[in-house]
Amino acid sequence: MLWLLRYPRPPYKCIHDQGGEFIGEAFQAKLATWGIHDGGTTSKNATANAICEQMHLTVANILRTRYNNAAPNFQVAVEEIKRALAACNHAMRCAVSTALMNNTPGETVFHCDMLLNIPVIVDLLSMQQKRQ
Structure with a gap:
């Protein structure tokens, strides 16, 4: 949960795999305390x-x-x-991730380049449409 101290709170949810450290009571309590929705992945979310x-x-x-x-x-x-x-x-x-339309995860989440301090505009709608 150290990343919550360094970066802005996620706007929607925290996505994680089904590992024991993420589905445990302590992690779930932290998410609830911070008001973050739980977003565990499944085999259906490739x-x-x-x-x-x-x-x-x-x-x-x-x-x-x-x-x-x-x-x-x-x-x-x-x-x-x-x-x-x-x-x-x-x-x-x-x-860089092709699943994120050649953006980095950091650019997608924080709307800022991770190497240079410059803003990045990410088109989330076209990213969603590409996945459909």
Whole structure:
């Protein structure tokens, strides 16, 4: 839920896969506290599943390529994991998606380029029509 402190509240809902950390009571309580609707994906929502699966693949690839060896101690391991997840966040927000009509997820959600501080206009209606 750290992203709620860094970025604006999602306008509609929080979309997530059906992993235990997202359907658990603590996560659902946080969403309710912030007034955010729950939007779990299903096998019928191929686009949302593709984005979630790509996110998991990105995290796995970054962790696998950076950390082949065991960290010397717990504190170092925690810091390294934090750096790796920050790199994953950046990679995912800046990756162009054909499902989002060649926009990045960050541009679509925040209407701002993730590398340069410039506004981006995303045509959500034509994106929706393309999916139909």
